Amino acid sequence: MKLRDYGGELALIERIKSKIAANSKDVKVGIGDDCAVLSYSSSEYMLVTTDSIAENEHFSLDYFSPKQVGMKAVEANISDIAAKGGKPLYFIVSLFLPENSTVELVDGIYEGIDFSASKCNAGIIGGNLSKSNQLIISVCAIGTVDKKNLVLRNAAKNGDLVFCTGDFGGSAAGLELLRRNMKGNSIKRHLEPKARLELGQKITKIGVNAMIDASDGLADIRHICNASNAGALIYADKIPISPSTKEDAKALGKDALELALYGGEDYELIFTAPKNSLEKLKKIGANAIGKIKGRKYGIKLFKDGKQADLMNGFDHFKF
């Protein structure tokens, strides 16, 4: 059966997970969360994650400088570690290079990798170079998290409030501006996304029940709901969208709310916490955008006085 007829990335991950026998007793969380969580020391867990970006799938050299490509490859991994409340220690880089690649391209990509890794005091410890048909940067990150701060995606509680960091839709608006050769403030949001590393650590210290990083829009809340066997209600008018994103969406003839819900790569955090954390979370800049409900309720959007099903986000993997 062709993958395109199979049902997307999540279904395939579940299938793989169900067939794997190779397990280790030191694995607290394995396949299916943002990071693997492993035994490490008496006070910390080790976090391991990997993320890849491929040319013309996740970036285009028509818009991105090589440095921005390298930064993005690392930020995507930092974002996974941020969603666990951890800190990255090491990056391993696999670079797949087409035949016509230049030394300057490699220099630029590594400049970006080095920039983002240095910013969080992590080391680039090794990697691999391969010939390929397509420019791909695959990064594996290793980090740690204090045991008491670890947060997974599967423990949202009925009655929790739903929060997010920053604002949404900027990266998707920026991508569309670039594609149409237009200008606007959102462009930088697409070319230089920044993972919410420090904010992730602050959030987990306050105490939350579940968290993920948003790679495919606010609709990514479904990953928390699915893993936690829960539903959710999101209030459209609470979703933070910046004035620049609204302006750029208007120029594009796009609905800014659609971009925020289903656009990609904002690398903001989405999390759930009990009501008594509300004031502390507001103080560090988090936005309350909804509530966790029971599974049967489903995942709904409240907009213009009506509730509707929140659709699935964009599946990068869908063929």
Next chain:
Amino acid sequence: MKLRDYGGELALIERIKSKIAANSKDVKVGIGDDCAVLSYSSSEYMLVTTDSIAENEHFSLDYFSPKQVGMKAVEANISDIAAKGGKPLYFIVSLFLPENSTVELVDGIYEGIDFSASKCNAGIIGGNLSKSNQLIISVCAIGTVDKKNLVLRNAAKNGDLVFCTGDFGGSAAGLELLRRNMKGNSIKRHLEPKARLELGQKITKIGVNAMIDASDGLADIRHICNASNAGALIYADKIPISPSTKEDAKALGKDALELALYGGEDYELIFTAPKNSLEKLKKIGANAIGKIKGRKYGIKLFKDGKQADLMNGFDHFKF
């Protein structure tokens, strides 16, 4: 400048290494050895490595079953850890899948990954799925090694004997048989290479000065020599080549010694040790094939009463 004009993989790795500022004080060995070596516990180091195989570059689905592809992707990483005397604990898998891929292909690849990971009691802890133009399997392995057993590639001593495990040239002979649609015992050596994990551990317990795994033939001894600032003399008539490899080389009209020196992917170990380890190393099946010399001597092959320069091995990365 195009990569093809730059001078191969090693030169590019050196260039990258020289430009990277992102370092960590917990890194004992970073870019440039088979594995990164990191602080871990009072008695052990952590080892991290990554290796990738790409369709039509490192394997062909015309010959390989999907299971064999998965096995090979993991064995290449196990081999890096074997060369440090360590044991693998965890594997992280990034799978890049072209548009026409089937669920059965993914099942088969993961069956092989699971088989090789299970064999060494390691866990598959996570990964990533991406669309791409080319089937690529990129694996990152994390392992440990007792501090007292760690061996690097950079400490060969003038006067050391040079050893290798197993025999060489089988995989290269097998590949050529497959390409020409011929039969022979070497074919399995190419399709199902096995890393020398247990032997690597035995060797480091005996005590050696430098070790690598051979991915590009016995000429890979140059990596030990370059890192150790040493030369070497290899005796052609001591190089172990199996009767099957000799027979298949003859049927192919190829020189078996050439295949052993410059053919690829035998995943045997090459190492150097002081003379007083000779008897112990022979007992576990290692072959003494030469001597370490001073840097100025160069890297020579003694054959038919004459010495000649040992050429470089095959550079998979050369464009």
